[in-house]
Amino acid sequence: MNSITQFLDGNMLSIYLLIFTIFLGFELISKVPSVLHTPLMSGANAISGIVLVGSIFFLRLADPSDTLSLIVGSLAMIMAMINIVGGFAVTNRMLAMFKKKPKQ
Amino acid sequence: MTVFFQLAYLVGAVLFILGLRGLSDPKTARGGNLRAALGMGIAIVASLLYPLESSQGNFIWIIAALLIGGLIGWFSSAKVQMTSMPQLVSIFNGLGGGSAMLLSFVEYLNLNKSGSISVNLTSLTILFTLLVGAISFSGSILAYLKLDGKVKDKHVTLPKHQFINIILLIATIATVGFAMFNPSSTSLIIATVVSLIYGFSFVAPIGGADMPVVISLLNSVTGISAATAGFLYNNQIMILGGILVGASGTILTVLMCRAMNRSLVNVLIGGFSATGIAVAGASGQDQGNVQPTQAMDVAILLNYSEKVILVPGYGMAVAQAQKQAKELDEILSKKGIEVYYGIHPVAGRMPGHMNVLLAEVDISYDKLLDLDDCNSNLGDTDIVLVVGANDVVNPSALDDPSSSIYGMPVLEVWRAKKVIVFKRSMKPGYAGIQNPLFFKENTNMLFGDAGASLKNILSELKTLD
Numbered sequence: 001m002n003s004i005t006q007f008l009d010g011n012m013l014s015i016y017l018l019i020f021t022i023f024l025g026f027e028l029i030s031k032v033p034s035v036l037h038t039p040l041m042s043g044a045n046a047i048s049g050i051v052l053v054g055s056i057f058f059l060r061l062a063d064p065s066d067t068l069s070l071i072v073g074s075l076a077m078i079m080a081m082i083n084i085v086g087g088f089a090v091t092n093r094m095l096a097m098f099k100k101k102p103k104q
Numbered sequence: 105m106t107v108f109f110q111l112a113y114l115v116g117a118v119l120f121i122l123g124l125r126g127l128s129d130p131k132t133a134r135g136g137n138l139r140a141a142l143g144m145g146i147a148i149v150a151s152l153l154y155p156l157e158s159s160q161g162n163f164i165w166i167i168a169a170l171l172i173g174g175l176i177g178w179f180s181s182a183k184v185q186m187t188s189m190p191q192l193v194s195i196f197n198g199l200g201g202g203s204a205m206l207l208s209f210v211e212y213l214n215l216n217k218s219g220s221i222s223v224n225l226t227s228l229t230i231l232f233t234l235l236v237g238a239i240s241f242s243g244s245i246l247a248y249l250k251l252d253g254k255v256k257d258k259h260v261t262l263p264k265h266q267f268i269n270i271i272l273l274i275a276t277i278a279t280v281g282f283a284m285f286n287p288s289s290t291s292l293i294i295a296t297v298v299s300l301i302y303g304f305s306f307v308a309p310i311g312g313a314d315m316p317v318v319i320s321l322l323n324s325v326t327g328i329s330a331a332t333a334g335f336l337y338n339n340q341i342m343i344l345g346g347i348l349v350g351a352s353g354t355i356l357t358v359l360m361c362r363a364m365n366r367s368l369v370n371v372l373i374g375g376f377s378a379t380g381i382a383v384a385g386a387s388g389q390d391q392g393n394v395q396p397t398q399a400m401d402v403a404i405l406l407n408y409s410e411k412v413i414l415v416p417g418y419g420m421a422v423a424q425a426q427k428q429a430k431e432l433d434e435i436l437s438k439k440g441i442e443v444y445y446g447i448h449p450v451a452g453r454m455p456g457h458m459n460v461l462l463a464e465v466d467i468s469y470d471k472l473l474d475l476d477d478c479n480s481n482l483g484d485t486d487i488v489l490v491v492g493a494n495d496v497v498n499p500s501a502l503d504d505p506s507s508s509i510y511g512m513p514v515l516e517v518w519r520a521k522k523v524i525v526f527k528r529s530m531k532p533g534y535a536g537i538q539n540p541l542f543f544k545e546n547t548n549m550l551f552g553d554a555g556a557s558l559k560n561i562l563s564e565l566k567t568l569d
Contacts, residue, residue, distance in 0.1 A: 007225040014335065014343055021344050025351020028121065032128045034449055035469050037356060037456025040127045042193045043137045044352040045323050047120055048200045050144065050345035051330040054207050054337050056151040059166050060159050069210050070162065074169040076206035081173025082180070083200040088141040090181035090192060095134040097186075097463040 039094050046087025052080035105155050112150040113341040119143025120345055124352065130469070147341050186464040187421045190454040194247040194319055197326050201240025204329035205296070208233040211336065212283075212292050221287045229335050231280050235299045237329040242303035244322050250311060251453055257311035265309040266373050269302075276302040310371065313495050315453040317360045317371045324353025356455050363449030363475070364512045394530065397548035399560035402524050406561070407568050409486035412436060413478065415446040415515055416458050419492015419526070419554055428558035429491065430465040435565055444471050446478035446488070446515045448496035478515055485520040490541075491554050492526060498539045509537060523547040526554040 008015070032040055055077040062069040120143045126136020152166070177196075184192045208230045215221040215230070249255040262268055279298045283291040310318045331346025361368050406412060414429060433443045445467065451458045462472065473481060482488070490497055493515075500507035501514045517523050523546055530542070530549075541547055550557050 003224040011335065011338070014338065014340065017340055017343055018331070018347055021347040022351055024121065025124075025348045026355060028124050028348070029128050029352045029355050032355075032359075033130065034447065034456050034474060035130060035459040035463075035472065036128060036133055037359075038189065038193070038454060038460045039133055039137070039456075040124075040352060041320055041323055041356060041455055042189075042196070043127050043140060044124065044349045045193060045197050045200065045326070047123075047140055047144070047345045048197070048323070048326045048330045048349040049203070050147060050342050051200060051204045051207065051333050053147055053151045053339055053342050054333045055169075055203060056148070056166060057154075057156075057337050057339075058207060058210065059162050059169075060156055062160060062162055064160050064162060066214075069214060070165050072206050072210045074165050076203040076210075077166065077169035078173035078176070079199040079206070080203035081170055082177040083196045083203065084144055085174045085177030086181040086192070086196050087177070088137060088144070089178055090184065090189070090196075091137045092134065092141075093181065094186075094189070094460055094463070095137055097460075097466070098130060098133065098469070 035098065039091050039098070042087055042094070043091040046084050046091060049080045049084035049087060052077060052084060055080055109150045109154045112146055113339070116143040116147040116150070117341045117344045119146070120341075120348060124348055147345075186460055187424055188252070189460055190315070190319065190452070190457060191248050191251045193454060194244045194251060194322065197319075197323050198241050198244025198248065201237045201244060201322075201326040201329050203237070204233050204326070204333050205237030205241055205299075207333060208237065208336070209292065209296060212287075213289060216287050216289060216292070223285055226336070227284050227287070229332055231284055231295065233329050233332045233336065234296060235276065235280050236325055236332065238296060238299035239303035239306065240322055240325040240329055242300040243307040243318075243325070246304050246307045247315070247319060247322060250307075251315065257309075260304075260308040261311075262308075265305070269305055269309075272298070272302045272305050306372075309373075313364070313450055314371050316450050316455045316457070317357055317364075317368070319454050320353050320356035320360060321368075322353075324350045324357060327351075327353055360450055360455055364509075366512065392543045394542050394549045395547065397524065397550055399550065399557060400564045402548075402550060403561045403564035403568060405487055405522060405524075406432075406436060406441070407439070407565060409441055411442045411444075411481075411485045412487045412489065413444045413446050413473070413481065413485050413517075413520065414489045414491060415448075415451075415478075415493050415497060415517060416461070416491050417448075417451050417493025417496060418453055418457075419494070419528075421452060421457065421461055421492070423492060423554040423556075425491055425526075425555040425558055426461045426465045426467075428555055428562060429462075430467055431562055432558060432565075433467060433471075435562065444473050444478070444481065446475075446482075446517070447472050448475060448493070448515055451493055451496050475513055475515065479519075482516055482519045486522060488517040488520040488523045490517060490523060490525045491558070494527075494539055495537060497541055498537065499541055499544075500537065500539070504540075507537060517541065518544050518546065521546065525549050526557050527551060528553065 059073045123136045123140025126132040279295040283295040327346045327349025334342025497517045501509045501512045
């Protein structure tokens with residue numbers, strides 16, 4: 001119990017952020033035309049690669065003699081990076097096709 | 105000093121928000137995507153330079169990993185065919201979840217090694233991230249394999265699969281709980297493996313037309329894993345980014361469920377997929393005969409029509425028939441015939457799948473009619489061409505309460521004067537449900553590969569002038 005109150009105490013702002021972001025997320029995307037469903041999904045997907053930030057901190061703090069941490073951390077980083085670069089690039093490619101406006 | 109880096113994260117977070125807002129409008133979508141990417145770039149640079157007292161460097165590892173990941177991501181996105189977009193999106197998504205899983209795995213190991221692990225919210229956060237990331241990872245990999253046709257639904261669906269899933273879910277929570285209260289590397293490995301198996305098994309019974317739902321759901325799950333990892337590092341941009349993805353994935357999931365008039369629970373139980381076959385089979389008998397037709401006859405019909413609606417489905421993606429569809433569109437439009445496309449919200453294997461394919465061949469999106477528009481246009485349509493769609497044009501959804509798709513809004517193509525169904529054979533669709541549309545009086549079947557059939561129609565049309 002004590003640890004829970006301690007955690008809440010230390011993370012109150014983050015918890016606010018969490019809750020407000022949930023509302024913000026729903027507001028932002030509540031009316032998306034179906035033509036954008038795929039790009040929105042893959043663009044958002046790329047954003048979920050933000051977990052990369054965690055892997056950067058992990059590797060920067062990892063003990064250089066701890067090979068297991070270095071390897072697993074790097075693997076996590078590679079995976080997140082594929083998600084990010086691939087996700088944004090493929091979304092851009094898709095949206096480039098949508099952009100060609102038809103002439104009547 | 106650190107305050108500058110915190111500000112950089114704030115800028116990155118704002119760019120994510122602006123990016124997603126841009127992505128929800130066709131006019132601003134491309135800029136939105138670039139803004140989000142810029143936000144990500146800022147977050148990465150800030151994390152690399154962030155002053156850390158106990159930084160160990162390790163920059164060779166970091167730079168190498170960034171380069172390898174970046175190059176793989178870049179080349180796989182540049183090479184992919186638009187028709188395999190759903191596979192690519194799910195694999196990228198799985199990698200994000202897998203990254204969160206690995207990260208929490210090593211965090212736990214290190215805490216355990218240093219003896220500082222205890223039953224508290226930190227270990228709960230680590231294990232929750234592990235669980236959610238693992239489900240997203242193995243679930244997305246299976247979704248990828250299914251979409252790529254490497255795994256068939258029936259190969260991974262066991263009898264009483266839902267029962268197995270419930271047992272597995274309980275086992276997953278139990279092993280994760282065990283790893284929390286009895287920290288050891290063994291209990292961690294067991295928890296990871298069981299979570300991975302659960303993710304796999306959770307996606308296994310879901311298939312066919314339900315794929316768009318499961319893909320956007322997995323997307324949302326990955327977002328959540330990134331957000332909880334953010335609590336681990338007390339990093340706000342991770343929390344914000346992850347939750348935004350979680351929210352957008354949830355909205356898409358809900359939209360897809362609504363388009364099928366089904367609840368999420370119903371989708372997850374897999375009523376539409378492999379397990380649904382037995383139920384659907386019963387109502388699929390004694391339908392009468394189908395009326396086959398030929399490309400030449402279809403060409404003549406088209407030549408004398410005024411309004412044509414093409415209804416694409418997953419089969420069009422498989423046959424890569426969108427190029428021929430575009431050609432047909434051009435020829436008919438030249439003859440003064442109106443051509444539209446009826447797009448069902450869950451046609452294809454991911455949300456908006458058909459839109460991507462038609463955009464690829466440069467078909468104007470004001471020709472694309474959504475469900476309601478299309479249905480109100482069908483009354484005065486001369487010909488509907490059903491190219492590779494099946495379940496989304498099935499009249500059973502309206503009039504057969506025993507059908508597993510009963511209640512799903514569909515494109516009521518049979519209300520047009522004539523329906524031509526492009527189909528390989530009389531095999532039921534992906535969902536395994538018989539389609540009474542094929543037996544209607546005003547329906548003709550054009551058997552064969554959709555692309556080849558369209559090509560034949562095109563060459564016949566050219567001789568008709």
